[in-house]
Amino acid sequence: MRQLWQVAYFVRSMRRQMRFGEFSRAPLRLLRIELREDIAECDWIARLPDPWDDNLPSSVRNQNESLQALADAITMRNILFDAMPDVESAVLRSFRQPAREPPELIVLGTVSREAPAVYRVSSLVMRAKLYGFCFCYEDGFLRPLQQVEDQSEELIAQSVTLPGRGGISNGGK
Numbered sequence: 001m002r003q004l005w006q007v008a009y010f011v012r013s014m015r016r017q018m019r020f021g022e023f024s025r026a027p028l029r030l031l032r033i034e035l036r037e038d039i040a041e042c043d044w045i046a047r048l049p050d051p052w053d054d055n056l057p058s059s060v061r062n063q064n065e066s067l068q069a070l071a072d073a074i075t076m077r078n079i080l081f082d083a084m085p086d087v088e089s090a091v092l093r094s095f096r097q098p099a100r101e102p103p104e105l106i107v108l109g110t111v112s113r114e115a116p117a118v119y120r121v122s123s124l125v126m127r128a129k130l131y132g133f134c135f136c137y138e139d140g141f142l143r144p145l146q147q148v149e150d151q152s153e154e155l156i157a158q159s160v161t162l163p164g165r166g167g168i169s170n171g172g173k
Contacts, residue, residue, distance in 0.1 A: 003035050003086075010083035017079060023068040024050040031095070040080060040090040045097050046072065046106060063140035069094055070128040070135070070142070073107045077131060081113050088113050092133070096144070104144035109133035 010033065018028050029045040046069040053061045073094055080090055089112045095103035111132045118127045125137055136143040 003084075006084045006086075007033055007035065010080060013079050013083050014076070018072065018075060021047050021068045022071055023064040024048065024053075026050065028072055035084070035087070038086055038088040040084060040087045041093075042076065042080060042090060043093045043095065044072075044076065045103065046094050059140060066137065066140060066142040067124055069096070069107055070124050070133070073109065073133055074124075074128055074131055077109075077111050096142070106142040106144055107133055107135045108145060 011030065014028075014030065021028070024047040026047040026049070028047055031043040031045060032041070034041040046065070049061050049065045053064055056064075073092060076092055076094075077090065080092075081087060089110060092107070092109050092111060093105060094107035096106045097103050107128075109128075109132045116130045118130050121127050121130060128135070134145070136145060
């Protein structure tokens, strides 16, 4: 019963704290939360670009959308560990929902309660990497993680075996 109260507290906290984003006023949509002993899994749909960004160049709009997704992933991690004190690690996934297409995985991370020292890191992308998130950030845009079925377990294992070193790709550059 205690876990049920913690999940309810997590959902209420998420809705309250993540009602609006820093780069987008669109809502965040929670898809799934699962608890197994001291491990949690959480999936959500990333926010859509802000309607006021429609007149901006597509590169700026895409960058704002990507930065919002990374900020949301970090905030989701913090809310989850605050709401569920028994959880020691979590698998967090953020999906983008293109129009009339299946969702694309854009951020994946196995994160732990032990927070890395990120207070002096000003780059949001680098902070997300240090927390243990895996993503493909190219030209200011989060690309979908390709072949999710084959790579998701490998990416999760990579972020577990290398604490604080989430996978980030810059397109092989």
